[in-house]
Amino acid sequence: MGKYREQVFNVTLITVGTVLFVGALYCCGVGIDWKIFLILFAFAIILDNLGIMYTDIKLSLSPTIGMATFLIFGTVAAAMLMVSSVMFDTIVIRKKIKNGLLNGAMFSIAYLIPGWFYEFIGGKTGVISFSQVKYILSYVIMSFLLNNFILYYALKAQGKILFKEYWNESVLLELGTYIVMFPAAILLAYIYFKHSLIFFVLSLTPLIFIAYVFRMVRDLIKANKRLNAIYEMVKVINSKLELNQILDAIIEVISQVVSISAAAIYLVDSNGIAILAKSVSSKESKEVFKENYFKDEGIVGKCISLNKTIAIRDLKQDKRFSSEKFLNDYGSVMVAPLRFSGSVIGCLMILHVETNVFDDDSVKIVETIVDQASVAITNAKRYYEVSKKSITDPLTKTYNRRYFNDALTESIMRSDETSEPVSLIMFDLDNFKLINDTSGHLIGDEVLKEVALRIKNNVRSDDIVARFGGEEFAVILPKLTAEQAYMIAERIRNEVSSKPIKTSKGDIYVTISGGVADYPEKADSAEKLISHADRALYAGGKSKGRNRIAIYEV
Structure with missing residues (x-):
């Protein structure tokens, strides 16, 4: 969609600009001395190449030449000069054919329409007088707005990132250049009418120095x-x-x-x-x-x-x-x-x-x-690594008891705010002491790590698994009732007991018991939630033969 929108905009712009330009040349002619045209063309190219680049946006003082040409020779001459100079700069010097066509079309519109509007409201070319200043000002303002309007939508159609940032800066700097260009163009036109051609050409040279200063200021801004x-x-x-x-x-x-x-x-x-x-x-x-x-x-x-x-x-x-x-x-x-x-x-x-x-x-x-x-x-x-170590059990890579306490308190506070339940499962490995006594503590550690992994693999990403102590694990399950948590606990129990744990001394089968309670239905505080889940674990699970899950009953 973005590429299609850009293509439609480009074709429309080039078509409108070309039709206006060819029509103006056919109906009105250029009306300019070609020797002067080439001099002005050369200065426009020099000023363009001293311009400030914003990727595909270039700010320069070359429009001063265009304004002066407009005041001296009229609308079509100014459009002819600026279209040819910007296309030469973009296509020949910068090697960008598509951009050259787009820039040429934009300049065609931005110089022809304001020029015709200027003539329509009573402005005159070929003469400089104080009474013409208001008309000249309207021409400059309209040209500025039209040029930036087209440029804005051209960039928008291309989906430029950080568009607003460099767009706002370029507009402000361009306004600064127009403050210089407006009186400079009037002065150049006045010199052309009142003095010799040589003096007129010499009067163009300070623009090169001013353009260089603008470029230096821009470089200082970039450095800053x-x-x-x-x-x-x-x-x-x-x-x-x-x-x-x-x-x-x-x-x-x-x-x-x-x-x-x-x-x-x-x-x-x-x-x-x-x-x-x-x-x-x-x-x-x-x-x-x-x-x-x-x-x-x-x-x-x-x-x-x-x-x-x-x-x-x-x-x-x-x-x-x-x-x-x-x-x-x-x-x-x-x-x-x-x-x-x-x-x-x-x-x-x-x-x-x-x-x-x-x-x-x-x-x-x-x-x-x-x-x-x-x-x-x-x-x-x-x-991150230091922080993780401070809250993680080094053996099982689950959260430690300290983090569990903070997380449970926070979960209950969030439950009070959202009116959603939070459940707690307390797990304990059955007959774990026997594993340590018969196989050794290193094998017991391997069993703990594998059980912890199986628990983590069977809970949701936002559930919190912690080693509560010894062979006991706790799981905090936000937004679940005790009945819903029971289903997850059963899944974990089955995962632990149904498959052997491979250790360096062979396969070991283990079972796990669990107790479930929820807040606020079965407990009214974090302490009671732990106590009730733990009670369900021993009264409903361990005491009834182990390898069981029980829900705390009030």
Whole structure:
């Protein structure tokens, strides 16, 4: 749908622009001295190439030449000059034929319609006077609004990510350039009418200096944003955010310094496989990122094995990774390795729908940020591991008693807020002491680990399994009544007792008993919930022959 919408918009824009332009040339002619036209054309090209780039958006002072041409020679001459100069710059210099056609069509509309409106309301070309200023101002405002209106919907049709951010900045900067261009165009037209051609040409040269200053200011703004991005990354490093939050922050910081259409972060696991950890995209037609890469596989695998950044400015020309179908939706890609202490721990992939987006400057700043990001990711993983160790039973890898107490209290508080039940199952291995006495404690540990695994494999993802103590386990089941929890407990009991546990001393059959209670139906506090489930375990399960599940009865 997104691609179709873009194609419809492009065809419509090119058709309307071409019809208006050809019709204007046929009906009105150009009406300009070709020697002056070539001089103005050359200055427009120079100013275009001193413009500020926003991927496919270019801001320059070349419209000053267009406005001056309009005031001197009229609507069609100005449109002719600006359409030809922007198409020459885009197609010949920047090698973008489609964009050249689109820009030419946009300039055709943005110069012809305001020019005709100017003439309709009484404005005159070929003469400069104070009384004409209000008409000239209306022409400039209408041209600005029309140009930005077309550009807005052109970008929207392409589904650019972070569209608002760079759009707002470009509009503000363009308004700044128009404050310069409006009086400059009037002054140039006045000089043309009052002075010699040589003096007029010399009067055009200060525009080159002003354009250079604008470019320097833009570079300073970019440098400031990049310093801020690095500062933000340092703050992230010093934070105690979870890994997922760190990955979000990294992509957010990267988007502040380079324009992106999609991004993905891959982290290398203990087997050396790059696993997709985070991805974002605004392209409606994008294919899903590949979930994992083996060593040397694809662009991600190659980046990790080489331990160096891979930046491809034009994916249409560079076919090294053409087998990765999702890359066909994009024009530029950069993959930078995430390194810590010399080892690659993952990589960052950023893509853009346009070609020639990621230049050498972009590569350097991204590499600087990912170096900082690697520290943040490593810190987050270490913090997670330390936190997990503090709440996890080292033998069974279930939660420990301390975490269980906090989780049960929190579950009951949530139950009070939502009026939904919470159930508790207390499990105890039958005759576990006999296993330790006959087979030894190491075999007993193997049995505990396998039982814990079977319990975890038979509960829901948001249920909490904890080692309550010794051979006793507890399971917190939010949103379930005791009767519903009983069914799960039976499933676990059957899973434990029906299959032998393989140990280093042979197969061992074990059974398990359980007691179930729920809140608030059978208990009115966390303490009573534990007590009642435990009572059901021993009174209804153990005392009646073991390998049984019982529900606490009030």
